[in-house]
Amino acid sequence: xxxxxxxxxxxxxxxxxxxxxxxxxxxxxxxxxxxxxxxxxxxxxxxxxxxxxxxxxxxxxxxxxxxxxxxxxxxxxxxxxxxxxxxxxxxxxxxxxxxxxxxxxxxxxxxxxxxxxxxxxxxxxxxxxxxxxxxxxxxxxxxxxxxxxxxxxxxxxxxxxxxxxxxxxxxxxxxxxxxxxxxxxxxxxxxxxxxxxxxxxxxxxxxxxxxxxxxxxxxxxxxxxxxxxxxxxxxxxxxxxxxxxxxxxxxxxxxxxxxxxxxxxxxxxxxxxxxxxxxxxxxxxxxxxxxxxxxxxxxxxxxxxxxxxxxxxxxxxxxxxxxxxxxxxxxxxxxxxxxxxxxxxxxxxxxxxxxxxxxxxxxxxxxxxxxxxxxxxxxxxxxxxxxxxxxxxxxxxxxxxxxxxxxxxxxxxxxxxxxxxxxxxxxxxxxxxxxxxxxxxxxxxxxxxxxxxxxxxxxxxxxxxxxxxxxxxxxxxxxxxxxxxxxxxxxxxxxxxxxxxxxxxxxxxxxxxxxxxxxxxxxxxxxxxxxxxxxxxxxxxxxxxxxxxxxxxxxxxxxxxxxxxxxxxxxxxxxxxxxxxxxxxxxxxxxxxxxxxxxxxxxxxxxxxxxxxxxxxxxxxxxxxxxxxxxxxxxxxxxxxxxxxxxxxxxxxxxxxxxxxxxxxxxxxxxxxxxxxxxxxxxxxxxxxxxxxxxxxxxx
Numbered sequence: 001x002x003x004x005x006x007x008x009x010x011x012x013x014x015x016x017x018x019x020x021x022x023x024x025x026x027x028x029x030x031x032x033x034x035x036x037x038x039x040x041x042x043x044x045x046x047x048x049x050x051x052x053x054x055x056x057x058x059x060x061x062x063x064x065x066x067x068x069x070x071x072x073x074x075x076x077x078x079x080x081x082x083x084x085x086x087x088x089x090x091x092x093x094x095x096x097x098x099x100x101x102x103x104x105x106x107x108x109x110x111x112x113x114x115x116x117x118x119x120x121x122x123x124x125x126x127x128x129x130x131x132x133x134x135x136x137x138x139x140x141x142x143x144x145x146x147x148x149x150x151x152x153x154x155x156x157x158x159x160x161x162x163x164x165x166x167x168x169x170x171x172x173x174x175x176x177x178x179x180x181x182x183x184x185x186x187x188x189x190x191x192x193x194x195x196x197x198x199x200x201x202x203x204x205x206x207x208x209x210x211x212x213x214x215x216x217x218x219x220x221x222x223x224x225x226x227x228x229x230x231x232x233x234x235x236x237x238x239x240x241x242x243x244x245x246x247x248x249x250x251x252x253x254x255x256x257x258x259x260x261x262x263x264x265x266x267x268x269x270x271x272x273x274x275x276x277x278x279x280x281x282x283x284x285x286x287x288x289x290x291x292x293x294x295x296x297x298x299x300x301x302x303x304x305x306x307x308x309x310x311x312x313x314x315x316x317x318x319x320x321x322x323x324x325x326x327x328x329x330x331x332x333x334x335x336x337x338x339x340x341x342x343x344x345x346x347x348x349x350x351x352x353x354x355x356x357x358x359x360x361x362x363x364x365x366x367x368x369x370x371x372x373x374x375x376x377x378x379x380x381x382x383x384x385x386x387x388x389x390x391x392x393x394x395x396x397x398x399x400x401x402x403x404x405x406x407x408x409x410x411x412x413x414x415x416x417x418x419x420x421x422x423x424x425x426x427x428x429x430x431x432x433x434x435x436x437x438x439x440x441x442x443x444x445x446x447x448x449x450x451x452x453x454x455x456x457x458x459x460x461x462x463x464x465x466x467x468x469x470x471x472x473x474x475x476x477x478x479x480x481x482x483x484x485x486x487x488x489x490x491x492x493x494x495x496x497x498x499x500x501x502x503x504x505x506x507x508x509x510x511x512x513x514x515x516x517x518x519x520x521x522x523x524x525x526x527x528x529x530x531x532x533x534x535x536x537x538x539x540x541x542x543x544x545x546x547x548x549x550x551x552x553x554x555x556x557x558x559x560x561x562x563x564x565x566x567x568x569x570x571x572x573x574x575x576x577x578x579x580x581x582x583x584x585x586x587x588x589x590x591x592x593x594x595x596x597x598x599x600x601x602x603x604x605x606x607x608x609x610x611x612x613x614x615x616x617x618x619x620x621x622x623x624x625x626x627x628x629x630x631x632x633x634x635x636x637x638x639x640x641x642x643x644x645x646x647x648x649x650x651x652x653x654x655x656x657x658x659x660x661x662x663x664x665x666x667x668x669x670x671x672x673x674x675x676x677x678x679x680x681x682x683x684x685x686x687x688x689x690x691x692x693x694x695x696x697x698x699x700x
Contacts, residue, residue: 027284028400028416031378034426037398040376041428042279044346044365047326049372049428050437052393053096053105059425061395064385067123068466070442072096072387073111074395075118075130078422080163081404089116093128093139095146103429103437112139112148117160119168119225122178123466124211125473126445131180133166134158134187153192155209155216157199159185164404167207169227169237172469174497175528176505177208179229181237184222191216204263205251206237212472212505220247220254220265226318226383228334230349231461231494232524234358234553236318236334237266243315243336244270244347244360248586253560253593259633259668260593261626270347270360274312278341279373282309283401285412286340292409314340314402317383317395322461325390326432334360335371335392337381339402344372344381344394356556356586378421387429388442390460396426444470449479453486456498468498472505480508487513493522500525504532511536518542523551530557534564544573548580555581556590563594570596575605579612583619588626598630600643607651616656624657625664632668635675644698659684662693 032040034054043049053061053074063075076092084090093115097107111128118132127140127150136155139148158167165183172178188199189207193214206221223237223245230236235247249265268274281287290308297304307313318336334347347360363371372381372394380397387393399421405413431437444452444466452474455467471479480503487499500517503509514536517529530546533539546558559577562570574597581587591597603624606612613620631643646652647661662684669679681696683689 029377031398031400031421031424032376037374037376037379037396037426038428040374040379042373042375043430044369044371046433048431048433049394050431051104051426052429053108053425053427055424055426057096057105057108058094058427060397060399060422061425061427062382062397063118063120064383064393064395064427065121065123065128066385066387066442066462068442068444068470070388070440072105073121073123073128074427075115075121076425077117077119077163077397079116081402081418083161083163084116086116087114089114091115091118091132093118093121093130093148098439101439103439105427109146111141111146112151115139117163117166119163119166120170120180122170122172123469129154129170129178129211131167131170133160133163136167136180154211155189155191157189158182158187158202162404164240165224168225169223171227171229172465173208173229173235174231174233174468174501175531176212176472176501177210179208179219179227179235180206181223181225181227182206182221183224189216206247212475218251218255220249220251223247225316226336228318228320230320230332231322232497233528236269236320238315238318238336240314240316241274241312242268243274243276243312243338243345244268244318244334246357248357249560249589249593253563253590256563256594257598257630257634259598259630259671260589261629261664261667262589265589267357269349269358272362276310276312276338276341276343276345277368277370277373278309278338278343279370280342280375280377282340283377285401285403285408285416286313288412289408309341312338312341314338315345317381319384319386319392321384321386321392323386323390323392324459325435325438326392326430335384337383339380339382339397342374342377342379342381343370346371352552354552355584356552378424386460386462388460388462388466389438389440390462391437392430394428394430396428397421398424398426449474449476450482453479453482453502456483456486456502457490457492457495461494464494464498468502471502475506477506477508480506483508484513488516493520493525496520496522497525497528500528500532509535511538515539515542518546523549523554526551527554527557530554530561534561537565540565540569544569547573547577552581556587559587559590559597560593563591563597566596568601571599571601571605575602578602578606578623579609582623583617585622588619588623592623592626592630598627598634600631600639600646603627603643603646607646607649610651613651613654613657616654621656621660624652625660625667628661628664629668632665632675632679633671635669635672644694647694655690658690658694662690665697666693 060076060078061074062077065073078090093112094108095111096105120131122129130137135153138152140150167182169181184204186203190199205218208219209216224239226238245266246269247266254265287308290306293306336345349358382397385393452467455463483499490496514532549555574591666679666682669675682693
């Protein structure tokens with residue numbers, strides 16, 4: 001039956017239609033122009049933002065990089081949050097142009113189109129390395145028309161089913177490695193230069209590679225969207241609900257053997273938890289979804305809360321500021337966004353007095369506010385970039401909604417337009433409040449080798465890192481004497497470290513130079529010198545006393561690097577680390593990550609001090625349990641027997657020590673298929689059980 005509505009019926013329904021429309025507008029307000037949106041930004045006292053670029057010259061920006069000529073490249077990700085078929089994505093990379101020199105983009109050209117799932121990039125040899133799951137690509141313009149005409153797959157096999165959990169955040173480290181976040185997702189990765197090699201499973205890890213050496217390997221993680229590396233090579237990364245983590249021990253150490261009791265070697269370093277000061281109410285869908293989930297948690301008697309506001313839920317883009325256009329107090333600060341809270345958070349990093357891990361604190365002036373917040377709910381800062389002009393650039397994705405639809409109930413997402421704002425995008429520049437933009441002309445491309453060496457001393461980290469990169473790319477050996485001189489004579493420790501790794505990249509490193517770095521006055525140079533000393537066994541005499549270095553980070557690196565060697569002196573040094581720093585989890589992990597540090601001999605060395613186990617501190621019991629875990633999992637029969645013999649000594653006879661040892665052995669034996677049955681027969685409950693357990697093990 002066909003139903004007709006009269007004009008009178010339509011008029012009667014009009015108020016209800018308008019009411020529904022008004023309700024929607026109140027729930028999800030519309031967009032603002034760039035100028036109006038800027039008025040909604042509240043910036044910390046003493047600073048301001050200026051508009052660098054906006055639509056129609058840029059849309060959906062997620063990555064900004066400046067090449068050696070100062071050209072600004074931006075990745076646009078218009079397909080988010082929907083998946084697209086390979087080759088059918090609308091992702092683009094643009095070159096932004098400021099033709100009149102006023103500091104604002106007035107022209108853009110498309111460098112590359114149909115770059116599906118592109119999220120980050122890095123200049124390399126006149127082109128760009130681009131993460132675009134499931135691949136890492138290399139794009140280059142070879143004929144000078146401003147458009148990429150070369151598209152090479154460098155790596156393939158990464159996870160690609162969720163744009164919020166893909167390979168991303170490319171960064172060139174001081175150590176000549178290029179790092180990428182992988183969110184710990186599974187994938188069997190192949191390097192195109194080694195097609196016959198066994199694919200590398202990247203589950204649970206991040207990733208690093210060197211194109212100058214054709215090597216790639218796993219790295220400690222997992223990070224999400226946001227990775228940054230400080231002047232000394234320390235990695236930090238972001239996850240949506242954990243805004244700042246440090247990768248404490250690199251993967252290459254934690255996987256020297258396969259028996260580590262723990263698999264987590266990164267840590268949250270903030271001293272103010274995951275609380276943020278949000279000045280906009282949560283989106284209707286978010287507050288309603290959280291309310292429903294919290295009711296479900298309560299009904300299931302789960303001790304769990306989902307926060308809809310005032311806690312990081314969309315953290316991304318963690319970036320260390322290393323430019324020279326803002327006051328010195330900002331140098332080394334980490335800026336992180338929260339896209340759901342429409343804000344930018346700032347952390348000040350400082351060393352810990354008791355740990356090798358850094359501590360992130362709020363500035364005194366930001367104890368009760370964020371560095372930048374907006375009352376425009378479409379303001380979606382996603383990441384940052386430091387430019388050749390020394391300023392901090394802020395990328396605003398500018399969308400009505402930021403969330404994957406699969407995580408929102410159907411009735412809530414029915415009234416949401418996830419593509420609203422896909423034709424918009426803004427990039428801002430952070431300035432001192434009374435400052436005016438000072439542009440710079442950049443042409444490192446045509447700089448001589450010696451000029452690039454000079455740029456390693458520049459105050460702006462952008463110049464140092466790009467000069468460093470170009471020296472690696474060119475492989476000009478004639479600059480080696482100048483680089484050696486810079487390493488020996490520069491008063492700036494950052495410059496000395498750049499010089500040290502440029503020499504490494506030019507195959508000009510020597511044992512003499514490395515030994516000199518071990519004696520440097522700056523902890524960051526000493527720390528990296530220790531890493532490079534692993535190549536020179538004769539440096540071990542210098543490494544051993546460095547476990548007592550006043551810098552905790554240097555001392556831990558000495559423990560990690562000594563684990564690359566063998567011998568009685570190494571065992572004694574690692575035992576000294578346990579005596580001095582064993583109360584710290586990271587130092588214990590550094591020691592037991594090596595073969596020497598997880599052997600019977602290290603326990604014997606500790607027992608040479610008859611008083612070590614006289615005080616049954618909890619950390620000592622943890623050490624015994626972890627050491628036992630590794631020895632049990634390894635189950636080398638000769639070593640296992642020797643370990644049981646050591647455990648029978650009078651110094652280890654205390655009940656708590658024996659229980660910790662048996663508990664660790666049981667856990668370790670349970671990891672080994674050949675000893676699982678034996679593990680099932682052990683009980684570390686009462687002391688009687690413990691005695692019976694050791695008797696059983698000795699019989700075996």
